[in-house]
Amino acid sequence: MSTDNTTGTTQDVNTLSRCHRCGKKYRGRGEWNVEMRRGVPQWILCPDCQSPEENAEAAINEAMLHYGRDSFGRCLAMPKGISL
Numbered sequence: 629m630s631t632d633n634t635t636g637t638t639q640d641v642n643t644l645s646r647c648h649r650c651g652k653k654y655r656g657r658g659e660w661n662v663e664m665r666r667g668v669p670q671w672i673l674c675p676d677c678q679s680p681e682e683n684a685e686a687a688i689n690e691a692m693l694h695y696g697r698d699s700f701g702r703c704l705a706m707p708k709g710i711s712l
Contacts, residue, residue, distance in 0.1 A: 644671070645672075647660075647673055648663070648671035648672060648673055648677075650674060652676070652677075654672055654674070658675050659683075660675065661673045667704060692708055693705040693708060694706050694707075
């Protein structure tokens with residue numbers, strides 16, 4: 629178990645290494661999706677378990693957003709074409 633200091637939530641390390649729905653192990657290949665809550669990864673989904681809607685949402689996000697991290701390690705998304 630690990631604790632996220634920014635949200636106080638406790639996560640099992642396996643949550644981010646196995647599909648949330650079927651338990652398949654992530655091996656660094658394929659189009660896996662990450663479910664985020666408040667900038668913190670919650671779980672991953674393998675390609676076989678993603679609904680067409682989830683797959684489309686991920687494709688749209690990838691095309692429209694740049695991803696990065698803030699000083700607390702949380703994931704941030706900014707629209708492409710905007711610079712600060």
